[in-house]
Amino acid sequence: MKYLRILSILIFIVISYASYVVVWGLHFPEDSPNIVYKRIGGSSAFRLNELQKRKDIDVLITGSSHAYRGIDSRYLEQKGIKTFNMGSSSQTPIQTKWLLKRHLDKLNPKLVILEVDPSIFRSDAIESSLDMVSNYPKVVSTLPLAWGHLKTFNTYIFSLYHAIFKSNEALKINWRDTYHIGGYVERKLSYYQVEEFQEERWDFNYDLFSELEETIDILKSKDINYVLVQAPLSPAFYFSHSNNQEFDDKINKLGTYYNYNDLMKWDNKTHFYDKQHLNTIGARRLTAAILQLKELP
């Protein structure tokens, strides 16, 4: 009897807690610091919806916005290479691994391009989990990404509510961006106004390197070829960091690695729209270089 009482109390608390989260999140979105439900303005919802439908591709691209804004899947498609760009906002190897576990068999790629970036490897992986929890169509399954952090957990509850009651607003992308089938996001052409950066070091979250190793192990276990690619950052920003070599050394150990910051010359103003992202001119240039990869099927 006592255990039944405790169980009913626990259930009551779980339900009332979830109700508070939903009611508060709906009525006071500006005053909900620990609900970060981002669907409008980003591109992940489009991409993750498309992901559910794609299968049997040649090249799969994973990584952060550097991947989905830097590698134009349309050019690869034009060359007859079926491509899907599975990148998402600040995607770390944690989310890459999670997505691969769910979709790798169906996508069945011949080559996986793992985009790696030192700025992502200093992340706490929260932003990308929030993106995934808010936008992944099968919300329930994102619980492992939501667990362990208040922001992601509350956002998960909120997202679950929207999924159950289908109360999402119509998806809209940022007015400056265009989402293209295949996952590439094109930013209206603009040019970076270069800033000055003080010399600093990347402060890495070393757990993410282990996550990357585990991700690679999944690919190896399925005999899927992969390359590691670092899309360029603006030279002003990238070369202001003193431990780029440390990052390169770590990644080099994990497989074939192309760091396009070093392999090609980039111009801050011509090829970027901000310190981290290529504009369409830069993206075309990087994609052309990717098309030269000998590993391409």
Add this chain to the structure above:
Amino acid sequence: MLFNSLDFAYFLPIVLLLFWLLRNTLKTQNLLLLVASYVFYGWWDWRFLSLIAISSLLDYSIGLKLHHSQNNRKYWLALSLLVNLGMLGFFKYADFFAQSFADAFTLFGQSIDVTRLNIILPVGISFYTFQTLSYTLDIYKRKLEPTNSLISFLAFVSFFPQLVAGPIERASHLLPQFFKPKKLEYKMVISGLQQMLWGFFKKMVIADNCAIIVDQIFSQAGDHNGATLLIGAVFFAFQIYGDFSGYSDIAIGTAKLFGFNLSQNFAFPYFSRDIAEFWRKWHISLSSWFKDYLYIPIGGSRGTKAKTIRNIFIIFLVSGFWHGANWTFLFWGLAHALLFVPLFVLNRNRTFSQNNHNLSLINIWRMLSTFTLVCLAWIIFRAQDIEQAFAIYSKIFDFSTWAKPALQEFNLKIIAGMLLFLLVVEWNNKSEVNPLKNSYKMPAILRWLFYSFILFCISMFSPTQELPFIYFQF
């Protein structure tokens, strides 16, 4: 390991489960608590476990020696004091004294080079040192029999719920509980969970949100006007209260889950009507420690008024200095002594003691004026140095510089709402030891809605990074 960390969320249920699975074997339970406590402490830096072990082993042996020897008792006590206070002095005050020594020379036009040792302060050393000292001191005074169980004694010194920030338990209160068979009682568990819930609310919602504002204001104190600085002091008052009393609540609540009763450490001090009452309700375990082991031995209030005033100054100064190796803490202690002594001289230091006052105008005035004085004193405590403290005071009291507080970056609406919620809940429970005790008067459904609302506030309004407890640095 921090209470407000995911590590603790996994650690506690595991230890609890094992503890209650072993409920018929007291010795094994104590051994489990000892191991768990050392794991808990070693999570920060396992090297400092040796300090707790040395301190505990020494006092365990000295306790037995003190009990059995008739002659050399003073020497054994001196050894205990020397080693414990020596370790505390070395780790906490060595750099401070070296620097102060060098600064003193510069006053006479001489400059000497002092090599700072940059010693890392072991977390909680001030707390467990006092806890273990109370054991030898009580045995010396024949108030306590020593224990023969080494495991129980080690578990008593390192008991993880209160190891790093108190309450500082007396051996006479906590140690016997390690010899009492434990029974899992529904009421005690619920009471423990209530207290933990409220402690997490105070720490994660009140203290951590106030900390963001306070850090911004105090880190650039020179850029802010008097009104903003005063608001900074008020927020710091709530930050330190939420942080420290929150820790105590979590500690007391956690201990209850294991069947242990810890002492009350805070009795709603911001509802005090004068400074004397404030000191009977703020950090009670430390105040009573100093009272029993310092104030009374040096004469207490037994001598002339002048001697008692001297003793009051001593206890406040030492109490301030206990908080850390900085002149700011010493001056904070001095400020409180100066606020306390007039009450003593006028024989009004025992006017208020019970928390049963109502919201009459006179009580509101008394509480507000006491709170204002406490806030002003907190400025010295929080300031980086004395110069900064005085610069802040001069701005606060120069009303011509006052302007609209510049705090746009923060969601003051939420913080103000949460502070109001804190005050209302605590006011309604001010005569209880458990800060949520009176929630029992609500109908069951409302009560559980109330608990889940607190849980919701914690998860919605706490900053998401794990901020350590302020008192860990002491």
